[in-house]
Amino acid sequence: MNAPEAVKPPPAASHVMNTYGRLPFALSHGRGCRVWDTEGREYLDALGGIAVNTLGHAHPQLVPALQEQVAKLIHCSNYYQMPLQEQLAAKLCELSGLTNAFFCSTGLEANEAALKIARKFGHDRGIDRPEIIVYEKAFHGRSIATLSATGNAKVQAGFGPLVEGFVRVPLNDVAAIEEVANTRPNVVAVFLEVIQGEGGINPATVDYLRALRRLCDEHDWLLMLDEVQCGIGRTGKWFAHQWAGIRADVMPLAKGLGSGVPVGAVVCGPRAANVLGPGNHGTTFGGNPLAMRASLETLRIMEADGLLENAATVGSALRAGLARELAGVAGVVDIRGQGLMIGVELSRPCGELLGRAAARGLLISVTAERVVRLVPPLILSRAEADEVVALLAPLIRDFLAEPAQPA
């Protein structure tokens, strides 16, 4: 294994806009949790397309289902009845205890729909400047409204003026929410990731989620839980908030729902499901037959193959293995997460680990500058988890043993 480790700008002749720092190799195909690049090098995929490839790569049941659907109908439009949307909405409602779904194609679109629902929910109650509580270190997407809701100055820099109507609080601080409740009469919703992903794998505690549910009920606010990254079985339950035994009013989904086929959804309970009516919202691609089929097959295979249980048990083993191998290593601040959503926080920025891991045949990511993030396919086996530990722990140990580079 000998991939170069630097993140490089695109070649000077590239016609692709320069918006990503990319590693200097191209992936050509995959199978299960393995992928290969165009030079034939093999990688163990502990990133899963950033929490997207739920069933890994080239799943033997998903591929023929998609092939069949492509040959029948990829896209039509929302002018017509959509039986596959009906089936997927019913399934998501069964799994979440909610009542209705709207379909789109990405996470930010699901969050935009949620924000529109919150604002209209306020307008319908006579609040003409509604406010939404959002969080420090949150990430909700890169459209103008969702980057305004995001709690990361880097994501926002250069794109002002930001959208108004957000009140920001720290995570897991009930007193901060109570303070907002006492001082801001125009609040209509609380909007948070159950486990912050891009912000560094920061979970909302079970007690905090229960307190939020109670406060939302008391103040007639919508509880809007962004499960785009932590949902769809990743934590060992269908949706991460289910560990707290609560229900959302509005739940945006995307990423893992279609196992790689772009799809987003916003699933609502009775207080939010009828806020939008005909003409209020729409999208050309949202809910197309290919995306719906991919999602239905993903959920079916997850159930048939016990992937929630797998995420919980293999995730625990992976965390335990990392804790064992990194015990006592100076510079390892914390190892946290749930199921197959794991963060290893280091004491200093560690972006270069991305390239170094790839050079050893492991795909990972680094988020919030100092947190190594693992969000592999939910089919990851126990043996593959052991392999992730065996590849990653020495990399982290070696990195932390080097003198820190001047900033």
Ligand SMILES: Cc1ncc(COP(=O)(O)O)c(C=O)c1O
């Ligand atoms: C929690 C969360 N919400 C929203 C998004 C945005 O999703 P997308 O990139 O599909 O627009 C992301 C993407 O990382 C996310 O992690």
